[in-house]
Amino acid sequence: MADTLAGYEAVVELTRGGIVECIHFGAVAVVDSAGHLLTSLGDPELVTFPRSSMKPLQALPFVEDGGPEHFGLTEEELSILCASHRGTDAHVRVLRSIHAKVGLQESDLQCGVHWPSDKATASAMHERGEEPTPYRHNCSGKHSGMLAQALLHDYPKETYLSMDNPVQQCILKTVAEMCGMEQEDMPVGIDGCSAPVFAMPLYNFALAMARLADPNGLGDVRAAACKKISHAMMAYPEMVAGPGAFDSVLMTVMQGKAVVKGGAEGYQMISLMPGACGKGSPGIGVAIKISDGDSNRRGTYTLSVALLKALGFEAEMASDSFRNFNTAVLRNWRGLEIGEIRIARPIEITKTW
16 A cells, blocks of 8 residues: 655554554644754645634734734633634633624624534534524634724725735735745635635744744744734633634643644644743644545544654643543444554654754
């Protein structure tokens, strides 16, 4: 069986009866804030869309411009601007508070509508006959931030998703600067929520995530904004995703050492704070892409755990609260052990500290 695929390589294997039954192909770049490539799987120059992993960067211009202070937003509210939330009542409460402070209506959101991904919330809504609205959409926080940016500068809010709107032009400029790229070299696509999303090599996105964690040298205003976003996401991890969700649980387990944000179609970013990997360690960015989209995220979780173990976080990965995401044993519906899920090859990190 081939072990490479157009920029990807075999990264995660599933076995049954001692035979490899399934292979997830993926690509990874791990980069420090100085731009050193610490390790890679597949092609670190693979160009792909970070999807929702890009949300912290999309919120960055609003924070740089003093938006949270202008509207009196809390850290909890800033956190949900960077979120792919699960649509719980707690998430809706925070969104309503943001809209009240900014002067927005739910009808201003152009993200669309879907049922909450939080099963308990969706079940409770069905029982009381409640239909979902845009507040329940997992991207409604990001859209609220874009709308707030439009109102902050008196840009037209009706076209806040258009690439001709200054909101999106400012986001493109900021993302390009954080990634160390030219704007014209970043293909533009449309995300599932109808907002623009930009493509870049895994290396460049990992660099941006390392800079998010370790923004020294980016200028006082940008550095302060990066630190505000990182701190808010780590302080309120359940706003970023929700109860039991990988991003929220991992940030809780890492205890102020990591910002975590997943994206659709098998994308995952992890941003490690300076000193998290040991004395003198720089900010480190991890960008992961699973080629098949990894609909149940088993490849993404397995690879994330392996990378974090290689970076020295064995104890965090072994914690009881994280056990649902750190399993090597595959079981059937009766609980019988039928195989394992494992990394296709060992991961080695080149340390620069």
